[in-house]
Amino acid sequence: MPETVERKELEDLQEDLQQIQELLRRHRIVENLVGRTPGPRHDLVEELVHRQNLSELRKKLDGMHSAEIAYILDALPRDERLAVWDLVKAERDGEILLEVSDAVRDTLIAGMDRQELVAATGQLDTDEIADLAPDLPQEVLQDVFRALPVEEREQLRAAMSYAEDAVGALMDFEVVSVREDVTLEVVIRYLRRFDELPDHTDQVFVVDRDEHFKGVLPLAKLVVSEPEALVGAVMVKDSVTLYADDKAQDAAQAFERYDLVSAPVIDAKGRLVGRVTVDAVLDYVREKSESELLVIGGLREVEDIFASVWNSVKNRWSWLAINLVTAFIASRVIGAFEGSIQKLVALAALMPIVAGVGGNSGNQTITMIVRALAIGQVQVEQARKLFAKEIQVALLNGLVWGSMLGLLAFLLYHSIPLGLVMTAAMTLNLLLAALMGVAIPITMTKLGRDPAVGSSVMITAVTDSGGFFIFLGLATLFLV
């Protein structure tokens, strides 16, 4: 492998992380030796050792990509994180803030004053400032606005106006556009005037004098075509175009479907307003899938793994509280049948099986349907077909597993009626799980809500309380 090639894959980054932690550790040892925090009155030797560690650390950081530093900051415990943050060159603050996770960004911003924050946005594009804006204090944002030229102020206002899940939130304004009646040679001469094209410029956009979008001219086409050809003759007219208030999710699917690197964003009058690039889409897809996983796992947001205990508790509190309420309801359902349980204590041991397997089965159904709804593959109108199929699956599962459990119940407690009640309750709870597994996400979609959020909690609540009610109810009717 040629030595000039720098590979920064995960393992290399983890090595960097360890080196930085080692430097920080040495730095702390020196500090502890002199028994005070760094200040102007260190004596010479200490001062030198101290400086040497810090300058080594700073050199290390200067050689790193912003995204790499963000990775390091995300992975460091709070004190070490702030120590590293102090050593990062101020002009990179903005870029790094963009890259760190939300939780870590909050901790970094909390330690910066107004002036530092305004300066940090200084090196960012307007669409990037818009990404940071929700985390910035109000007065900082006002200063930032005032510092921008008029045109960029408008851009920032526009970028901040889009919903978080709209194409506008993914958009940037770094479009390079040309006219269709010039030759490729003119285009090439025009492009040469740039020191550097914006990142992810795989195509330039073709517009008329009123900025109406006409088509795209891929660079790959530009370099293989004859210079004398006209842009209008070479450009691609039927490229994908997006609207700023389209759903980001739909744009992501278009990028996947058509393997795009960039796509133009136009307004209602067909004027080019910006572009979306694949790196923004990739980040979006990753964040979206991550937040789905978090919701299913019962967390509110990505947690800084070194968050204080208190912050962690806050992050988890809301779902725990909901869970507590649903568990309490299920407990009251059981409470209503205490008389039956007293008479036949086997019921207490068997009832969690009915509830648990129902919850598992309901979650299977809901997972499948939430996914199909998310990629737009199933329309709400097809609900009847889905109901029919899920009910068949539930019946089959209920009869097979229910019979098996009925048999087990019979073997354990030597009661045929108990076995039959077990089988019936199991089948009914699986049917309930199937019905609700289809009904919950479809209803949420009809109400315009995201079916992924809370579906799992709801189905489990239903199959728990429902399972206890069905099993104990049947037992009360037929056994006690």
Place this chain on the structure above:
Amino acid sequence: MPETVERKELEDLQEDLQQIQELLRRHRIVENLVGRTPGPRHDLVEELVHRQNLSELRKKLDGMHSAEIAYILDALPRDERLAVWDLVKAERDGEILLEVSDAVRDTLIAGMDRQELVAATGQLDTDEIADLAPDLPQEVLQDVFRALPVEEREQLRAAMSYAEDAVGALMDFEVVSVREDVTLEVVIRYLRRFDELPDHTDQVFVVDRDEHFKGVLPLAKLVVSEPEALVGAVMVKDSVTLYADDKAQDAAQAFERYDLVSAPVIDAKGRLVGRVTVDAVLDYVREKSESELLVIGGLREVEDIFASVWNSVKNRWSWLAINLVTAFIASRVIGAFEGSIQKLVALAALMPIVAGVGGNSGNQTITMIVRALAIGQVQVEQARKLFAKEIQVALLNGLVWGSMLGLLAFLLYHSIPLGLVMTAAMTLNLLLAALMGVAIPITMTKLGRDPAVGSSVMITAVTDSGGFFIFLGLATLFLV
């Protein structure tokens, strides 16, 4: 909006889907009218109506992108899906098979004969054939091999040899490479000889005469630089490079971190063997996150939503069976305390709360840790720190929520000891959940297994059985 611009976002596709279903419906009506399947002996009028529908349908399909047809096939019930598949031009079969979901691909391949399948691979690149290979019958694969030129045969063999989660599985072989001692003008002349550059060519690769990788020449740099400059002077030397047997996950992170469109893949000797492009990475990220969601939801693989009942049952069977076993174990734990429950039936009503909240809390911990492990942000060595923090969180939650539930138990059953047992059991079960929530994913990682798979089922099993045991055990000791 200019009329030439064709937008195919989700809503348009859904419209296409409806049109196709309408055409299929009409097609079926004609078939039912004549009371037979299409054959050579229709009389003239029927034949004409019939043909008209089919030709309209075919025209519609011919105008669609392969990925769009794949979307339609994924969304259609089985019969209609096969009807559409028959109408698709044979030369597009291969591309479409690549795009449909795994479950649907199986149904399509099952209906094709050996010759059709070999022909379908005819239009694919070797890396694409490798993607299809696992789903192709053995004898088809042999025919495909035989039909390939020697060089491509080697490529196919190489591509098939990589693990599914290795960079090699994302790689393609469409590299355009140049030498460093030529001028940009020579490069441009060379590129013009291509009719079209490979998709996602944002850069060409610079190699020496032995194919050793030297650097990359971004097209954006090519077009802005003076034609007289030498490649060696303009090229970027410290670009990210990948090895074919690196983890795909690490490559995906590198693409995200450095906003890449393409990256070279080199072998151990530093020779260029292929490249990875962002569209492959985007597909990988999406599929990976999808399969995580499925696993958490208790499904084995993406389910064709119109799969037969039997196929659905098979897909869900394994997790249900595991769940049944864990539920049964929990039930036996309760069974061991039947005597206590008989004496104090309130235990039966309260025990699911202890188990349920423990499960929820454990899943929160495990979700956070699995995520941190996946992005390499936490090393297994940091386990002690994580344990310490999670235990503090659990203690705090246990005391707060436990006291609240203890109070509720006291209010419901007027027993102070019962309330205290409730509080203690809740706290202990949350501690157990925290311990196992850290221990399970870290142990699985140490054993080299994917911590995302099965973690949720395991933690729930532990907190269920553990919760019942702790609560009923304490109750037996102190209350009955």
